[in-house]
Amino acid sequence: MRIILLGPPGAGKGTQAARLVQRLGIPQLSTGDMLRAAVAAGTPIGLKAKAIMDRGDLVSDDVVVGIVADRVEEADARAGFILDGFPRTVAQAEALDRLLEARGARVDSVIRLVVDQDELLARIAKRYADQGRPDDNPETFKTRVDAYLRQTRPLVPYYQKHGCMTEIDGMAPVEIVAKQIDQALEHCAARV
Ligand code: AMP
Numbered sequence: 001m002r003i004i005l006l007g008p009p010g011a012g013k014g015t016q017a018a019r020l021v022q023r024l025g026i027p028q029l030s031t032g033d034m035l036r037a038a039v040a041a042g043t044p045i046g047l048k049a050k051a052i053m054d055r056g057d058l059v060s061d062d063v064v065v066g067i068v069a070d071r072v073e074e075a076d077a078r079a080g081f082i083l084d085g086f087p088r089t090v091a092q093a094e095a096l097d098r099l100l101e102a103r104g105a106r107v108d109s110v111i112r113l114v115v116d117q118d119e120l121l122a123r124i125a126k127r128y129a130d131q132g133r134p135d136d137n138p139e140t141f142k143t144r145v146d147a148y149l150r151q152t153r154p155l156v157p158y159y160q161k162h163g164c165m166t167e168i169d170g171m172a173p174v175e176i177v178a179k180q181i182d183q184a185l186e187h188c189a190a191r192v
Helices: 013-024 031-041 044-055 061-072 090-101 117-131 138-152 155-162 174-189
Strands: 002-006 028-030 081-084 109-114 165-169
Touching: 002 013, 002 155, 013 028, 013 081, 013 109, 013 174, 028 031, 028 061, 031 044, 031 061, 031 081, 044 061, 044 138, 061 090, 090 155, 109 155, 109 174, 117 138, 155 165, 165 174
Parallel strands: 002 081, 002 109, 028 081, 109 165
Antiparallel strands: none
């Protein structure tokens, strides 16, 4: 299955993606992780992306679409994948649809994790204290949430129109969220 996890930073996408990797045996494709690896390796893409990521803004569509296009060609992603943090703009979603269509495939299921603003702030403050990820600092985090609302939120109507999207309460305990995701995937898999 080709699955998208959609939701603001701190919604629990990474946690649920890791669980799905175990359950379904398909890889998690996190553009955030791929970009952080490029930054750490000092590649040309990493050098370009670093300042943008440090500010909490979005890296250009061309760059991320290029990364994902290469990654989905790899052998382990042939049978499916879980996209975590991609797409983040309507242009990225359209590029993904075109990319998959050209290979006779499609996005099978979009899982939207809904979490309220106060809870997001509390979760990220904790993650910042625990892991010290630089772009989790309160100021940058605000920019990331703004970017989500302005640029990524329009994917909700996009996938309401173009896909099999399920909204799940991301405030529920992790196991309940996991169970509801499993049900949503079954529902979407049964779709013709
Ligand atoms: P994440 O780990 O998903 O929160 O991503 C960390 C940062 O990487 C984001 O704040 C963006 O600067 C960049 N990034 C990750 N995925 C994307 C994407 N699909 N489009 C644009 N920028 C992205």
